[in-house]
Amino acid sequence: MKTGALETVIGRVALLVVLIVTFVPFLTMLSAALQPQGTVPTGLQWPADPHWENFAVAFEAAHLDRLLVSSVLIVLGVVPVSILFATMAGFALARLRLRGAGIVVVVLLLGLTIPFETIITPLYFQVRAMGILNTELAIILPLIGLFMPFSVIWMRAHFLSVPNEVSEAARVDGAGVWQEFRRIQLPLAVPPVAALAILLFLWTWNQYLLAIVLQNDPLRRTMAGALGAFQGRYGNDMVLLSAGTILIILPTIIVFLFFQRHFIAALLQGAVKG
Missing domain, CATH: 1.10.3720.10 (MetI-like)
Structure with a gap:
């Protein structure tokens, strides 16, 4: 593999790693915000019934x-x-x-x-x-x-x-x-x-x-x-805190x-x- 092509591959892999490291925590927090209130979220687990109303509750609770x-x-x-x-x-x-x-x-x-x-x-x-x-x-x-x-x-x-x-x-x-x-x-x-x-x-x-x-x-x-x-x-x-x-x-x-x-x-x- 030529030096230029190798540098391109390394650059794309590095960007992909940075994207994953940046995006996964946000996605984990989003999944936690959509859990039922009062529950304890455990990692990246998308709920079967997302509770989007948690954002409205957090918006009002935090003024x-x-x-x-x-x-x-x-x-x-x-x-x-x-x-x-x-x-x-x-x-x-x-x-x-x-x-x-x-x-x-x-x-x-x-x-x-x-x-x-x-x-x-x-x-x-x-x-x-x-x-x-x-x-x-x-x-x-x-x-x-x-x-x-x-x-x-x-x-x-x-x-x-x-x-x-x-x-x-x-x-x-x-x-x-x-x-x-x-x-x-x-x-x-x-x-x-x-x-x-x-x-x-x-x-x-x-x-x-x-x-x-x-x-x-x-x-x-x-x-x-x-x-x-x-x-x-x-x-x-943690649900309301993640939503807020x-x-x-x-x-x-x-x-x-x-x-x-x-x-x-x-x-x-x-x-x-x-």
């Missing part, structure tokens, strides 16, 4: 309607603002000759190494001092700041990959910095911006630690943050499947230019 509104508000507060700041900062660090830009990049790279857990205590006291504890802003503002290092580095990498001839042609045509950014660079940045939006949405929607520390009301947290309260009430009912978990992660799956074309385009764009 997912109110949690959905809270999660959407938090996502709308985090994702657009983060993308706006990251895109402008990434363009400035990549295309403008700013004094101290290298230092800023180093600081941002260091910010990527800081886990949320190490700053949660000082962050709690800072949020409380600002008077926004137990509000949506208590989650929105820290997430914007915590996402900035990755977001700026991500957008900076894209703008660095844009040929210098594009900027030179814009300057020859009389375009200023703002015109170049808005009319030329932004249209070229649609794939990485879309990919960044997907990542920020997934990270915000699935944010657990900040939601339970900075918000006492379980119904004003993110969907993932409310999973702990739901587990505390129905931890012994699927309802919580379902929006992230839908968003990723809907926008995966943009995400893959951004990755391929970076790979080709790299």
Whole structure:
């Protein structure tokens, strides 16, 4: 077998293994959610009479309607603002000759190494001092700041990959910095911006630690943050717990499947230019 054909076979087998490892746990959880309430699911066993009403029961029991509104508000507060700041900062660090830009990049790279857990205590006291504890802003503002290092580095990498001839042609045509950014660079940045939006949405929607520390009301947290309260009430009912978990992660799956074309385009764009 030739080297190219062997690599193709190995790649397909690896993808198949990853697909199985990813899909089987979800299928097991789905089969558990369809079992009769009060039973103890045992592995991957599809019920003869699936109880789809368990999802409606879990939806009402966890007050997912109110949690959905809270999660959407938090996502709308985090994702657009983060993308706006990251895109402008990434363009400035990549295309403008700013004094101290290298230092800023180093600081941002260091910010990527800081886990949320190490700053949660000082962050709690800072949020409380600002008077926004137990509000949506208590989650929105820290997430914007915590996402900035990755977001700026991500957008900076894209703008660095844009040929210098594009900027030179814009300057020859009389375009200023703002015109170049808005009319030329932004249209070229649609794939990485879309990919960044997907990542920020997934990270915000699935944010657990900040939601339970900075918000006492379980119904004003993110969907993932409310999973702990739901587990505390129905931890012994694996059927409802499985149904509630699927309802919580379902929006992230839908968003990723809907926008995966943009995400893959951004990755391929970076790979080709790299």
